[in-house]
Amino acid sequence: MDKKHVLVTGGAGYIGSHTVLELLQTGYEVVVLDTLSNSSIESLKNVCKLTQSRVYFYQGDLADAEILDAIFRNHPIWAVIHFAALKSAPESVARPLDYYRVNVDGSVSLLEAMTRHHVHRLVFSSTAAVYGKPDPNTTLIDESHPTRPENPYGRSKRMVETIIEDTTRAVRPLGSVVLRYFNPVGAHESGLIGEDPKGRPGNLMPLLLQVMTQSRKHLEITGTDWPTPDGSGMRDFIHVVDLAKGHVKALEHADRLCMANGGFDTLNMGTGAGTTVLQMIRCMESLTNSTIPYVKGPRRVGDVAAVVADPHRAQKILKWKATRGLEMMCADAWRFRQMNPEGYVSTINMPSADSLTSPRASIPGNYVFVSESLTPTEGSPLVRRAVSLKANRPPNEPVKTTNRIILSGMSGEPPFLLQDRDQFSHPRGVPIALTPVSTSLQ
Ligand SMILES: NC(=O)c1ccc[n+]([C@@H]2O[C@H](COP(=O)([O-])OP(=O)(O)OC[C@H]3O[C@@H](n4cnc5c(N)ncnc54)[C@H](O)[C@@H]3O)[C@@H](O)[C@H]2O)c1
Known part of the structure; x- marks a missing residue:
């Protein structure tokens, strides 16, 4: 079952x-x-x-x-x-x-x-x-x-x-x-x-x-x-x-x-x-x-x-x-x-929303990038739509909006498991590095 x-x-x-x-x-x-x-x-x-x-x-x-x-x-x-x-x-x-x-x-x-x-x-x-x-x-x-x-x-x-x-x-x-x-x-x-x-x-x-x-x-x-x-x-x-x-x-x-x-x-x-x-x-x-x-x-x-x-x-x-x-x-x-005397010590460098314009995010591990219907863009057939999401921010800071790319399969397909990170392009040509919006942890 x-x-x-x-x-x-x-x-x-x-x-x-x-x-x-x-x-x-x-x-x-x-x-x-x-x-x-x-x-x-x-x-x-x-x-x-x-x-x-x-x-x-x-x-x-x-x-x-x-x-x-x-x-x-x-x-x-x-x-x-x-x-x-x-x-x-x-x-x-x-x-x-x-x-x-x-x-x-x-x-x-x-x-x-x-x-x-x-x-x-x-x-x-x-x-x-x-x-x-x-x-x-x-x-x-x-x-x-x-x-x-x-x-x-x-x-x-x-x-x-x-x-x-x-x-x-x-x-x-x-x-x-x-x-x-x-x-x-x-x-x-x-x-x-x-x-x-x-x-x-x-x-x-x-x-x-x-x-x-x-x-x-x-x-x-x-x-x-x-x-x-x-x-x-x-x-x-x-x-x-x-x-x-x-x-x-x-x-x-x-x-x-x-x-x-x-x-x-x-x-x-x-x-x-x-x-x-x-x-x-x-x-x-x-x-x-x-x-x-x-x-x-x-x-x-x-x-x-x-x-x-x-x-x-x-x-x-x-x-x-x-x-x-x-x-x-x-x-x-x-x-x-x-x-854990220092608390959890991170072994994954989760890039902040601000790092999105850097050419390549260094994220070890296997990641699943998930989203819904996507529009094709340059750079990869995987990327079909760039969506705008609010960046994470401490509650007392003003809202900041940034562009993130969320990747996924065609509708109905399972999410992609990305073994290798790539650089993708925003539809308007702005370079965007991947952010682990979704991660499959194993
Ligand atoms: N720990 C306690 O003493 C206690 C007592 C009574 C009730 N609660 C309730 O239990 C729940 C869990 O408490 P906890 O002690 O595990 O706290 P926690 O802070 O460890 O866990 C809350 C989690 O929610 C995440 N989070 C905060 N805002 C978010 C948002 N807008 N969207 C998505 N994620 C967000 C945080 O990053 C954190 O991982 C809370 O709702 C809390 O009010 C806790």
Whole structure:
């Protein structure tokens, strides 16, 4: 039987790469769309190594209808798992419009493309941040808890949940599952994939690891007078591999909803157990036989004592349970950091959009350049159309448009596998070097 193809947006990122690995191990074909704005292609190369499988990779933006159309035309996409987003709550306060543009506009663009191409299964990455400050008497947060997100990040995710719910009602038989993650930590046991955020990390574990590797002087514990057993904040940490496995189950749930003429569901992804910041520090210390320096800081504005999931619905509906405990979360995160002290080190030189006018891009490896109907141009019979795509750019920079060439077979043909890079010509005679808009990683 032919394998089912799953499009994973943001699949090169932290949770995305672990999920791609689980999907491949379950027997799916995987296509990834990612800007690489907060990730590295190395994560997917390592996933391919670990699974001895192939991933189709498209470097591009969710908001780009043209690249989405190319993907849906070139692969028989059965379902979509949608991770791609900006995810820092404090950053979202300073740059709300970027968060609404990437998270909300990007998701609308994806839903439009799914509708155009009749793709009817969706799993969406949401967050416990949609709950905001839990009600004072709540110990475990279930899915019926009121949603009162406290920052633009949480609000953007809540908006997308609503947009998906409305679309599910309108577009039959769309089956959509929203997963609200609590605090994903840890890494794959191989130490080959893990969390490697670009820029200043916003989460506890990467900060802790920075202190342990001496790239940060100490950890600041924000609030030590909370009503928790040791006064530090309490969260529900979930091992990223458990979470990734949950996505494979959620995909099956989206399929069941689709088969029942469509439906929408929201599930909490957590363990149901709270761990304090100090407990996490102690666990790391005892694992590594070290002392982790920390200072006691004031509570952060808007912070809360404890946020712990009630994961019973997910456990029942998905027949899934997080099984990896705190020690494994710490040990796996630490192994990834030790094996990758500088984070992912790229062995592929992905040319930037700016390099497009250089005569020849040096890109080792085998690449599949994919697109739809192409118009013949000089230089090669392979090149049939040059399209204009928005260049990747940091969210705070103005939009820049550049020309890229996307190559493909005639419609209906499989994408070309280019073993050798060539120089092609823009229809107007401007020299253009190839950019790995799509890459087959093996
Ligand atoms: N990590 C957490 O603590 C956490 C908690 C709750 C929810 N989430 C959600 O889970 C998802 C994945 O989080 P993660 O921790 O893996 O983050 P990540 O930053 O590692 O992964 C997100 C990926 O999306 C890509 N991306 C960003 N904007 C894009 C765009 N416009 N088009 C295409 N790709 C784009 C990034 O390059 C990155 O590879 C996000 O939606 C996040 O909001 C994460």
